[in-house]
Amino acid sequence: MVSEFMLQQTPVHRVLPYYEFFLRTWPTPTDFAAAAPDEILRAWKGLGYPRRVQYLQRAARAIAQRHGGEVPRGLDDLLALPGVGPYTARAISSFAFGGRVGVLDTNVGRVFARALFGEPISAAVAQRVADQLAGTAQSAVLNQVLLDVGATFCRSTPRCDDCPLSSACAWQRRGGDDPAPTSAAVSRPQARFVGSVRELRGKVLAHLHEGPRSEATLVRVLKDDRTPEVLVALEREGFIERHQRSWRLATNQR
Numbered sequence: 001m002v003s004e005f006m007l008q009q010t011p012v013h014r015v016l017p018y019y020e021f022f023l024r025t026w027p028t029p030t031d032f033a034a035a036a037p038d039e040i041l042r043a044w045k046g047l048g049y050p051r052r053v054q055y056l057q058r059a060a061r062a063i064a065q066r067h068g069g070e071v072p073r074g075l076d077d078l079l080a081l082p083g084v085g086p087y088t089a090r091a092i093s094s095f096a097f098g099g100r101v102g103v104l105d106t107n108v109g110r111v112f113a114r115a116l117f118g119e120p121i122s123a124a125v126a127q128r129v130a131d132q133l134a135g136t137a138q139s140a141v142l143n144q145v146l147l148d149v150g151a152t153f154c155r156s157t158p159r160c161d162d163c164p165l166s167s168a169c170a171w172q173r174r175g176g177d178d179p180a181p182t183s184a185a186v187s188r189p190q191a192r193f194v195g196s197v198r199e200l201r202g203k204v205l206a207h208l209h210e211g212p213r214s215e216a217t218l219v220r221v222l223k224d225d226r227t228p229e230v231l232v233a234l235e236r237e238g239f240i241e242r243h244q245r246s247w248r249l250a251t252n253q254r
Contacts, residue, residue, distance in 0.1 A: 006019055087105050
């Protein structure tokens with residue numbers, strides 16, 4: 001579960017040291033549920049998308065409260081946890097517990113659209129096919145193979161000449177436009193990061209990782225008039241809090 005949260009939009013080589021540190025520091029959901037918010041946010045520094053660690057802790061609290069501190073096996077119970085969507089729930093079910101469910105992400109969506117259909121497909125169709133293919137005792141192995149083929153060969157710019165599925169690929173046989181970019185199971189390009197509010201949020205948190213800062217100091221250093229509204233948003237979301245006349249990382253759980 002920890003690895004799935006960390007691997008969302010982040011490559012494995014960056015995740016590994018964080019993953020190992022988190023499991024050493026908080027070996028159980030109950031341990032992580034009890035950690036201070038600023039402590040986990042500092043541990044997450046550099047991994048990006050800090051909402052993930054916030055949701056991971058909320059999920060850990062729910063596990064501690066509802067499931068006796070044990071990550072649930074059932075798909076419905078997993079989906080009921082904060083921050084756990086269809087992909088994450090199925091990945092945990094498959095890779096942790098051997099559940100016979102299909103794991104569908106952008107990589108697998110491309111494989112299905114190109115190799116199996118040769119045309120754009122909906123997310124519902126892709127998930128149904130993934131679940132049908134995974135209905136065996138070796139579902140976790142099959143899911144990992146599909147993820148790896150998508151990540152290694154069937155990428156956004158595909159390596160068709162090297163792909164082990166090229167001889168059976170529907171798109172290669174039919175030709176025409178690439179069906180993957182318009183398939184519902186394939187993610188769309190993100191908005192530009194440089195100059196975005198998302199970038200500014202990261203800069204604010206980076207400064208507060210070093211210690212409390214006044215609003216005036218942050219505005220002056222960051223040279224961005226959006227800083228006050230970003231501070232208010234981060235406070236509302238539970239990342240930071242006011243302390244005397246300064247801002248700091250949140251120390252109290254919500």
